[in-house]
Amino acid sequence: MELLEERIRRDGVVKSEGVLKVDSFLNHQLDIDLFDAMGAEFKRLFADVPVTKILTIEASGIGIACVVARHFGVPVVFAKKAQSINLDGEMYTTRIQSFTHGRIYDVIVSKKFLGPTDHVLIIDDFLANGCALNGLIELVDEAGATVEGIGIAVEKGFQPGGAELRARGYRLESLAIVESMDPDTGEVVFR
Ligand code: 5GP
Incomplete structure (x- = not known):
């Protein structure tokens, strides 16, 4: 998506650890247009x-x-990072390793909000190693619901998550795929 690629070129900041900082428009200050x-x-x-x-x-x-969700006219459910898991059977649970913090989180979704009749589109801002998406897919599987597709704003194509998910047959659409990025020059090359 040209508009997003242009914005990443203009305002994205390449950090040395393979992290692209986009906090001025995508995940801290948010450009709603x-x-x-x-x-x-x-x-x-x-x-x-x-x-x-x-x-x-x-x-x-x-x-x-x-x-x-506004464009699809359906609700959003977000997986919550839980301090402790209450094993009362009311929650779907999984564990996700955070790319940016390295920590492992327990994440939960209430059984009230996801069930076998649901057709789910998973959305996230970034795809790197795929840990977040694998966790979300597990929650959908636990619910007996169907993963219809995965939509990502920025996929880092030089990290393995995207290729693995496509190989498993998931319909994955990323609006911008970063092929490479250079922390010294700040250059970002898109696929
Ligand atoms: P994964 O689980 O695929 O390894 O990483 C995806 C998650 O880590 C996303 O939910 C996102 O919050 C975070 N993330 C991964 N790479 C980046 C990055 O380059 N920049 C930012 N801002 N977040 C990232």
């Missing part, structure tokens, strides 16, 4: 897909997911 254009693009890309729920993970996926 850009989000709206991304929502419209996801709607176009997944026009043929039955979607009953958008699923994301807190915190940085929530903003994009809400705008995407």
